[in-house]
Amino acid sequence: MLDERGLIEDARSLGGNYHLLKIAAPGIAASAKPGHFVMVRVSAAYDPLLRRPLGILECRPPYIGLYFQALGRGTSMLAALGPGDSLDILGPLGNSFPEFPGKKVLLIAGGRGIVPLYHYAQVCAERRPLFLIYGGRGKADLPLLDRIKALRLQGLFIFSEDGSLGQKGLLTSGLEKIVREERPDVTLSCGPEPMLAALAGLLKPFPMQNLASLEAIMGCGFGVCQGCAVRTVTGALRKVCDEGPVFPLEEIQWPT
Numbered sequence: 001m002l003d004e005r006g007l008i009e010d011a012r013s014l015g016g017n018y019h020l021l022k023i024a025a026p027g028i029a030a031s032a033k034p035g036h037f038v039m040v041r042v043s044a045a046y047d048p049l050l051r052r053p054l055g056i057l058e059c060r061p062p063y064i065g066l067y068f069q070a071l072g073r074g075t076s077m078l079a080a081l082g083p084g085d086s087l088d089i090l091g092p093l094g095n096s097f098p099e100f101p102g103k104k105v106l107l108i109a110g111g112r113g114i115v116p117l118y119h120y121a122q123v124c125a126e127r128r129p130l131f132l133i134y135g136g137r138g139k140a141d142l143p144l145l146d147r148i149k150a151l152r153l154q155g156l157f158i159f160s161e162d163g164s165l166g167q168k169g170l171l172t173s174g175l176e177k178i179v180r181e182e183r184p185d186v187t188l189s190c191g192p193e194p195m196l197a198a199l200a201g202l203l204k205p206f207p208m209q210n211l212a213s214l215e216a217i218m219g220c221g222f223g224v225c226q227g228c229a230v231r232t233v234t235g236a237l238r239k240v241c242d243e244g245p246v247f248p249l250e251e252i253q254w255p256t
Helices: 024-032 074-081 113-126 145-149 173-180 193-202
Strands: 002-015 018-024 037-041 054-062 063-069 087-093 105-108 130-136 155-161 187-192 207-212 230-231 237-239 244-249
Touching: 018 074, 018 173, 024 063, 024 087, 037 063, 054 074, 054 087, 054 113, 063 074, 063 113, 063 187, 074 130, 105 173, 113 130, 113 145, 113 187, 113 207, 130 145, 130 173, 145 155, 155 173, 173 193, 187 193
Parallel strands: 105 130, 105 187, 130 155, 187 207
Antiparallel strands: 002 018, 002 087, 018 063, 037 054, 037 087, 054 063, 207 244, 230 237
8 A cells, every 4th residue: 555646647537527637656556456445535624524536547667647526525626636736645444345356257337336347357367257237327327338338348238327328227127148058157346326226136046256346435545443333243343444345245234
């Protein structure tokens, strides 16, 4: 874990308040793996006080890529920065997805949950068969699709709730058919909690290993404040920041 001053090389607005930053952070880039995240201080002052947790979309040393949607004050301040601005970045943090050599892997991404899965595909698509299910509310919420199409995926399945892109409906509506046809050995998922909860039920009958990257509000990012704890099926609490964010899907106690 490094506390590094990163320099913004490129900043792009993708529409719909979605933004992409290319940041020179050689120390973090040298050790970042798919699933890792960083804690970003969005202002040189201590207002806002807390850093923002952001997953690493891609890593091409000495650069890392961050993809986010400006929804609140902190992320809006981050979106206002441009080339030449610098950021205080702590990372890489958390655990990462295993590579699963020789396995057929199905990636399941809901909205901004594409971040760690895109990184995984970027690293692993040339090494093993990868399939991706990518869903969002509408076309405007899937702004990385052109980049995704450039990856060497074996299969790509797109869903939008309003039918503006790909198949109409939630991605979970087509999941079982895809799993039966492609017969993956492993699923890796990231997205809204209701999506992950649905996946836990839908994937239970299939003999696969299922891992999910969780999102949570964090104060520190490295296990001290314990503000990101989630409850497991045994009743125990696990910290998303340093014990995750990647967990076995069936280990988490999902709301019913």
